[in-house]
Amino acid sequence: MQLTNRSKKVDTHALQGMEKTYLPGILKGMAITFKHMFKKVPTIRYPEVKKPFSSVWRGVHILKRDENGAERCTACGLCALACPAEAITMEAAERKPNEVGLYREEKYAAKYEINMLRCIFCGLCEEACPKEAIFLSNSIASANYDRGTFIYGKDKLVEPVTPPSEHVNVFEEGYRKQWMKLKK
């Protein structure tokens, strides 16, 4: 059955005359190699050079803060429930009166862990979240030799307290504009 016209017959004829010296074959091969030296390189030098991600790329999770810098996550457990890989665990705690600026709601996640080895980056946690607290950012979980380091706790997940203009994640353009407005 012939599927395409691109199949080539294998040439098995006996070598004759000049061909017996192998020179024409060698020169032909070297010409091909030489041609490749002027072609565009398809690869990049990864850690130094990074390719831009698609705007819908789902990378490592980030636990967002609200406009006042308080953690949005209220440990409702819906992300853990939605997670098909069962990668998320959390422990809730009650907010104390002097912690109002730290946590947005009455209840907060005292412990929040995502096992990056289990995570399949499907983004269902992001969809399940009623508080717009968890997002999949556009960075990759870094490689490591130690399996234990792949359990990301709040120290790695919670967004650092910096003005959003300095964020690596620029997927929330509107959020940034809002911040600039607040600053004025």
Next chain:
Amino acid sequence: MFKVTIDGVQTEVEPGTSILQAARKIGGHHVPPAMCYYSKLKGSGGKCRVCLVRVAAGSEKDPRPMPKLVASCVTPVQDGMVVENLLSQEVLEARRGVVEFLLLNHPLDCPICDQAGECHLQDLGFEHGREGTRYQEGRRTFKPIDIGPYIKLHMTRCILCYRCTMVADQLTPNRVHGIMWRGEVSEISTYIENSIDNEFSGNMIDVCPVGALTDNTFRFKSRVWFTKPFDAHRECPTCSGKVVLWNHGNEIYRVTGRKDTYGELEEFICNTCRFEKKEMGDWVIEGPRTINRHSVIGQNHYDAPYQGLLKPGNKRSLMAAKTEEVQN
């Protein structure tokens, strides 16, 4: 015996039965929901208006329809009555309105609330509510307070069904809490911050249809759907001792009474069983509790062997039967 037809299904009930009870006798989808009515509490019902139904024919003698929708929990049946619940568009429309009113002052804090997952208002809103709110005014808010060492009262979530005050009235000898003020500003309160320490006061947690009264020993410990329910019992001098344990592994997170299909307690349990017996050694486990598979609590909860295993002729079904025999 009176003949009643509810959504086209006929049944016979004793005179004096309410429409809701008659519907529950039939069972299934056509039972009107109830937020304030509680069959085990005298005088409950008639407050939330969620159970409104249309009476298409009053009785055999006088088959005219009733002019307005009636609350099925407090309206007694008459012979030859024809009731429409889900079949009537008018009822569904009215119920949607009632749910909207119930949610006027109810905060949208299900992610925080411990009742989420077993909340009747949540189910009701899911079934009959609209997607967004049209209410623009601020909701009334209160600070959560402790009434007694074990019960947390968060008035913000209260829908004023009066069930808890009836528990206090009918189960405990000294009533120390009730509803203060009137109308929109009414709230549940204790007598000058008196604590509630009656032996059966914990039942008001189970009786509360929303998360206004919650268990302080379970507060924010886990979501309901991450705990596994087991039927268990113990020898208790004050109550029946038949409870449901909500476990996380071998740790008992919460103890509640056993609730039937309509979310009502089968038996009221005492505070000792509910709050103080949290060791596995205190209880005799009967087995996993049957949970409606449509409930979020049913997630990853298996209460019976897979049905396919029980087919006759299946080797493993014999084994299952044998294990059951041994257990019994």
